[in-house]
Amino acid sequence: MMRTSELMGWGRYPRRPGPLAAPRTVAEACDLAKLQGVVARGNGRAYGDSAMGAAATIDMRGLNRMIAFDPETGQLEAEAGVILGDVIDAFLPRGWFPYVTPGTKFVSLGGAIAADVHGKNHHCDGSFGSFVDWIDVIGADGQITRASRDQNPDLFSWTIGGMGLTGVILRAAIRLRPVQSTWIKQQTIVTPNLSSAMAAFEAAQDATYSVAWIDCLATGADLGRSLVMLGEHATDSDLPHQHRLHPFKTPDKSKKSVPFDAPSAALNSLTVKAFNALYWRKGKRAAGETFVDWDSYFYPLDGILGWNKIYGRRGFMQYQCVLPLSTSEAGLTEILTETARTGQGSFLAVLKRFGTQESRFSFPMEGYTLALDFPANARTLGLLDKLDAITVAHGGRVYLAKDARMAATTLHSADPRATTFTKMRHDTGLHDQFASAQSERLLL
Amino acid sequence: MTGPTTKPVVILGGGSDIGLAIAHRFAQAGNPIILAARNVERLETNRSDIALRHNVDVTLTEFDVLQTGTMAAFADGIEPAPSVVISVIGAMGEQSDNEKDPDAAAVVMRSNYEGPALMLGIFAERMAAAGQGVLVGVSSVAGDRGRATNYVYGSAKAGFTAFLSGLRNRLAKQGVHVVTVKPGFVATRMTEGMDLPKALTAAPEEVAEKTFQAVERQRDVIYVRPVWWLIMRIIRAIPERIFKKMSL
Secondary structure, eight states: OEEEEEEEOTTOOSEEEEEEEOOSSHHHHHHHHTSTTEEEEOSSOSSSSTTSBSSEEEEGGGOOOEEEEETTTTEEEEETTOBHHHHHHHHGGGTEEESSOOSOTTOBHHHHHHTTOOOTTHHHHOOGGGGEEEEEEEOTTSOEEEEESSSSHHHHHHHTTSTTTTSEEEEEEEEEEEOSOSEEEEEEEEESSHHHHHHHHHHTTTSSEEEEEEOTTOOGGGTTOEEEEEEEEOOTTTSOHHHHTOTTOOOOOOOEEOOSOOOGGGSSHHHHHHHHHHHHHHHHHTOEEEEEEHHHHHOTTTTEETGGGGGOTTOEEEEEEEEEGGGHHHHHHHHHHHHHHHTOOOSOEEEEEEOOOOOSSOSOOSEEEEEEEEESSHHHHHHHHHHHHHHHHTTOEEOGGGOSSOOHHHHHHHOHHHHHHHHHHHHTTHHHHBOBHHHHHTTO | OOSOOSSOEEEETTTSHHHHHHHHHHHHTTOOEEEEETTGGGGHHHHHHHHHHHTOOEEEEEOOTTOGGGHHHHHHTOSSOOSEEEEOOOOOOOHHHHHHOHHHHHHHHIIIIIHHHHHHHHHHHHHHHHTOEEEEEEOOGGGSSOOTTTHHHHHHHHHHHHHHHHHHHHHGGGTEEEEEEEOOEEOSGGGTTSOOOGGGEEOHHHHHHHHHHHHHTTOSEEESSTHHHHHHHHHHHSOHHHHTTOOO
């Protein structure tokens, strides 16, 4: 059943009304895939316009059933609408955790595959796609094709990171990791500037998880001062005695939520500055080793439901780029300087070291990735164009799952794979069939 | 019922949106589930989903509420005997068809009253003999007073509600508890596309939660959204002389 809805991403910018269909059965999903100019949508966690269909959008959340689990291999088969948090709820008490998780547990499996999301362990484990054994994809003809590294390998490799533009991901088999507890042993390292933060990442290549919160308002000698947070799944013997009896028990926490749009003025350079200063001081006190429950460690923002509303009704934009290892320090310095200079201030700025990745159209490459968020306004649009230029000049690229505004020329000059991807879509007839507002904007 | 048991919870009409939501809720509490429905093979993915999410056994059993002759054998086939049996079966039909076509009306009457009542009655006998068990009938607010727009359906639900009331009265001293659930509007496949008032419309998960709580707390009759109790009280209070001229 098709109805018109106001469509938007997690950043609530841009928005536009469009037909949205929510199939309840596999057969309905196959019929919908035959419409022209459609794209599948999961739980709406892409920030920009990736999951807004050019002509119509298929809401896959109704196809959210788990199909099989093999405790020998940790392989879970499920429909694409299953939410990662539901996987954790079901399997963490039995000692399993997703191999790769992004910063929110509210992503659908289909969305995680389409954006080939990464987590804090990219430097050692790679992206979400590394732990996908196979996918079932509905093609332009409404037929379901199974694809894996051995079977239809082209469809497999184009679909992982293909932003939903190769068909509708219907089912997938993913691997889960055996864990001994729900706890993460976290070590926080305080670094006074960017180069020491990067040195901390390089020294921590063996850590399973690593990520840094970066104070993007610090300037001069303090530019890039960070809290580098390393993490390991705590084993039985790691756990302090109060947790050892119940290693899979998650402490109860109250959910906070943002019930309405904050007035735009609530988040200005002053509040951002205050927040960053507070976070810095709090983090410095927490330096050293602590035990953190999985939810707070991986999904600090999920604890505040609807946190995307703090930017007000106009919404916000995320900017995430990756720069190759050799140019990272120079490029990041430029980006942070430019950001601090405009005083736009990002509420949260996250720095992460990526490991190597060979893929056809996925975002990650070896180097450093920086994620920033800004209120959606004209000044931000101007700033992000400048950040694009810095990224491209340093041989980097921008994450499509967070993009809402990049120019097609930027993408195609930054990433020659985009042009190959577009050619493939034209050659195979996928171009007219599967299209999002983003693919139209970026000429994919 | 206190805590999870290894005895199954049987859901008659387990393939409906409300039936599946109730199955998830009881599975979440650790109960094994038996989904009974027509063409039950179509529910295989739902079966695996409930089993995997909640780490319980879930089985599928073919069941047709109009085949009253097979009901005793159906009840005997469930081993061990269920702790809870929930009937979610219902069929609205089209009121205009029901008015003109006695066969269509008969299907609605049998699906909403005869079938569920007979099946729960058979389980009631077994539970009474064992001295324990819970029976749940999902009836309807439409059974509280017959209205022009749906009285065929409503009258069958009224019969079912009265049956449950009598059963509860009879079994109260024998350790068997009977719960009547009146959902009001529910956003399901059956009502998709209807323009239902939001404040009066429950999600299937809400029906499931209230049903689960009613079983836990040994409630007798519940309206899923309490506002329906008030609405139906008012509707019942209108004198027939006035009521017959109203369109509700």
